Amino acid sequence: MHIRDILKLRQTTFSFEFFPPKTDKAAGELFEAVRELEPLHPSWVSVTYGAGGGTRTRTNDLVVKIKQTTALDPMPHLTCIYHTEAEIYDILEKYAGAGVSNILALGGDPPRDMPNYDRSRDAFRYASQLVRFIREFRERHAGKSIGDPRGFGIGVAGFPEGHPGTPNRLDEIDLLKAKIDEGADFVITQLFFENRDFYDFRERCEIAGITAPIIAGVMPITSLSGMKAIAGLALGARIPARLLRAVDRCKGNAEAIRRVGVHWATEQCRDLLDHQVRGIHFYTLNRSTATRDIYANLGFEDSLSVA
Numbered sequence: 321m322h323i324r325d326i327l328k329l330r331q332t333t334f335s336f337e338f339f340p341p342k343t344d345k346a347a348g349e350l351f352e353a354v355r356e357l358e359p360l361h362p363s364w365v366s367v368t369y370g371a372g373g374g375t376r377t378r379t380n381d382l383v384v385k386i387k388q389t390t391a392l393d394p395m396p397h398l399t400c401i402y403h404t405e406a407e408i409y410d411i412l413e414k415y416a417g418a419g420v421s422n423i424l425a426l427g428g429d430p431p432r433d434m435p436n437y438d439r440s441r442d443a444f445r446y447a448s449q450l451v452r453f454i455r456e457f458r459e460r461h462a463g464k465s466i467g468d469p470r471g472f473g474i475g476v477a478g479f480p481e482g483h484p485g486t487p488n489r490l491d492e493i494d495l496l497k498a499k500i501d502e503g504a505d506f507v508i509t510q511l512f513f514e515n516r517d518f519y520d521f522r523e524r525c526e527i528a529g530i531t532a533p534i535i536a537g538v539m540p541i542t543s544l545s546g547m548k549a550i551a552g553l554a555l556g557a558r559i560p561a562r563l564l565r566a567v568d569r570c571k572g573n574a575e576a577i578r579r580v581g582v583h584w585a586t587e588q589c590r591d592l593l594d595h596q597v598r599g600i601h602f603y604t605l606n607r608s609t610a611t612r613d614i615y616a617n618l619g620f621e622d623s624l625s626v627a
Contacts, residue, residue, distance in 0.1 A: 321393060322473035323422050324505040326363050327533045333363035333599035335535070338606055340367065340378030349606065350382075356608035358390055360615055363599070366424055366508075369397035380411070384418050395475065396420065399428025400450050405443040408450070412457050412472070422473040424508065425450045425499070447476055448498040455503035476500070478507040478534060480521035481558055493528045500532050507532055508601050511539040511550070511557050513584070515591050535599035536592050540610040541567070541581030543574060582610050586617040593618075 326333060336357055341347040354365075365386065369379045379396055386394040396415060398408070415423070427447040430437040444450045451474055458471025476499040479492065486492040496507070507525075512518055518536050525534060539557075541547045547567065551559055563584055570576035589600055602611045 321421055322505070323364060323395070323475060324473050324533075327506060327598060330363065332593060332597060333535065334360070335362050335364045335366065335599065335601045336611065337366045337368065337601060337603050338382070340382050341606070342378075346606070351385075353604065353606055353608040354386065354390060354392070357604070357611060358392060360612070362392065364393040364395050364422065366395045366397060366601070369399055369426075369428075380414065383415070383420060387418055387420060393422075394420065395422040395424055397424045397426055398450065398454075399426045400442055400444040400447065401428035401430060401439075402437070402441075403443055405453070408443065408453060409457065412454065416461065416472070420472070422475060423454055424475040424477070425454055425504065426477055446495070446498075448495070448502045451476060451499050451502040451504050458503075473506075474504045475506050475508055476504040478509040478521065478525070480509050480512045480517040489524075493524055493530070496525065497528050497530050500530055505532060506598075507534045508599075509534065509537045511537045511603055513557055513563055513588070514560050515588055515595075517558075518592070518597075519595065533598040535601050536597050537601045537603060538585055538588055538592075539603035539605070540585035540614060542578045542605070542607070542610050544572065544577055546605070547577075547581075578610070582613045582617070585610070586614050589614060589618060 323333075338350060338354070341350045357365075367379050367383050367386070369376060383394045383396045386392050398411065412423070425447050427445075427450075430439070439445055444453065454472055454474050458474075461471055476496070478496055482489055483492055486495060500507075507530075509518065509521070522534050539550065541550070541563070544567065547559060550557055563580075566580045566584070567577055570580060592600060602614075604611055
């Protein structure tokens, strides 16, 4: 089902993000988490996509496995990086043939082992160009037997704290609007820890004439190392001093840090729901416990409770 149609049916959506496992052991752990989260009936789940060839194959395999063996509706990420137009077309055909209904179109980051990668080799430099290509694919296949006759629903990324590649925040919103104007149906934000950043971002989108639904990205901190990793990401979120102070009070106690992270994310979600957020997208890190705890803390068992 297209996410744009799901958003019309539900007041608030809940969705989860997974990343492709690198080992058989990690694959088993991931599907254990998937099975534990499935009873929460998320509106959809997304699967990330790396710049390396092996990661891309694993993304495709994971998306198809989720589609074929669970009741979940998977949405693969697709990036501009390291792709020809023909390669992207082939990927879209495979997803359409597997019954995948939605794509998250991203600019993407260069492969970590190729810091001097030449972007001029890529068919598309900007996510807006990829959105246009997916939309044109959708239009060319409308009414044909391949996949969903309506083609793909298209999502794009938003950045409440700003994108490091676009320090001018006015330009950043213009670039987002370009993606919407090319045919994107909804926006999923990068993770953030201060809801004020999200509300400001949402208001700036409204001023710019962006009317597409904006879904908030939330990642509960579950460990000290995890918090440091989040801060070190290329698009790393700002860790508020209040959250740092709360983690510091735990004195390194792993379970206490996990409880602090779950509590912080729960309060984020509670406040977002009070401010009529269209959806919450949980970055699960392929684990289920924290997300299930947040659901329980919010007082409902599945996403249909806020339909």
